[in-house]
Amino acid sequence: MSNASSFIAKSTIKAADLEHRRKINFNIGKYNAVVPIGKQQFANLPTARERAKNAKWKAIENLDHYLEEFENRIVARGAKVIWAETAAEALDEIGRICEEKHCKTLVKSKSMVTEEVHLNHYLEQKGIESVETDLGEYIQQLDGEPPYHIVTPAMHKSKEDVARLFADKLGVPGGLTPEELTQVARQKLRQKYVEAEVGVTGANFIIADIGGIAVTENEGNARLSCSIPKTHIVIVGIEKMLPSINDLALFWPLLATYGTGQRVTVYNTIVTGPRQPKETDGPEEMYVILLDNGRTNLLANPTTREALYCIRCGACLNACPVYKNIGGHSYETTYSGPIGKVITPYLSGMGEYKHLSYASSLCGNCTEVCPVRINLHELLLDNRHEAVLQGSSTLAERLAWKVWKTASLNRKMMNMGSGKTKNWVVNKVFKGWTAHRADLNFTQKTFNEMWQGFRSEL
Secondary structure: OOHHHHHHHHHHHHHOOHHHHHHHHHHHHHHHHHHHHHHOOOOOHHHHHHHHHHHHHHHHHOHHHHHHHHHHHHHOOOOEEEEEOOHHHHHHHHHHHHHHOOOOEEEEOOOHHHHHOOHHHHHHHOOOEEEEOOHHHHHHHHHOOOOOOOOOOOOOOOHHHHHHHHHHHHOOOOOOOHHHHHHHHHHHHHHHHHHOOEEEEOOOEEEOOOOEEEEEEOOOHHHHHHHOOOEEEEEEEHHHEEOOHHHHHHHHHHHHHHHHOOOOOOEEEEEOOOOOOOOOOOOOEEEEEEEOOOHHHHHHOOOHHHHHHOOOOOHHHHHOHHHHHHOHHHHOOOOOHHHHHHHHHHHHOHHHHHHHHHOOOOOOHHHHHOOOOOOHHHHHHHHHHHHHHOOOOOHHHHHHHHHHHHHHOOHHHHHOOOHHHHHHHHHHHOHHHHOOOOOOOOOOOOHHHHHHHHHHOO
């Protein structure tokens, strides 16, 4: 089954799942209730969003310069920087490091980039235990599922679902409360931090002028993952760049507000290298893997380059009517929702993923809620255009639109045939239009014919 066929099949099933819709509406309803409160911290929110967009524009337009500045500064503090063009290269480097450190257990904080390269699967094949330490990711790992949402991995699960999962997988009593479930996870995970030879984190931002990574979280698992194991590996997409540490004063509150409705998240950490002389805490070694994996495909296109401004807050997913009906797993991609539809064809191939750009109402709500004002609905249209230019559209589709264009530009052809004939052609021949819509019903005469008749009567 092709990616498009699988997407249609899964989304058709999920869209009719009323229990799924109830859970998602409940959880997104909680989000919608707190985000307006978080926004109150900004004296002028439109100006804050415009400043953020300008900062990301500056970072992306000068990405080569800032990446080199970041590398030079963090290397000077003892970290090692690895450039990975593909997911395979990143995995090979992580595998090499784990082999050198005789790693048997690895702890990992929440990171969409590690999901993108399928790190857990790779480590499992090498016989290394990889433990998700974020509670949502831990739940999904226990259930054998990928994250459902960029920010809230287990958004589609109710507290009853999690209680049943823990009882089944961990042997704890059924029916535990959320607080009790959290304590169970904490008890299981604490020992893993101590046992792990390697800790892996992502980064919400990489900061050029100080050569550091910035991590935002609410549970503290990223701090434990990067400080207790002797080796810390950071894997981060090259687009996460910020020019200056001063930008964090804007981006940390903006990410918190649009991601979870908070004024600022509980833990905000800057890491600028491994443990320094006379320091008592931190890893002995630190590696930063700067991942491309298709991002330069976006960078090369002056229009789609804007998608690299994304700070992964997940606001566009929560606002999207399509996402809320078909769910995150129907996309079968690492990044779902509007931003996933825009970037996945460039990261993984336009031919295989062009269908995602058509799974949109083009209502523009995603653009409206984006904290860095990415024109997502316009980029979806641009993806459709790019797919046609690359020849990804079918012959039947190209012929259909050519006939439609020719007829639309020719008055005689538009007037040709009765309304009944036109109804038959559109509703029976072009079946794609009426598959999910009511039949079109043309009038017996076109407006042009009626106008000519009206004029002749004068």
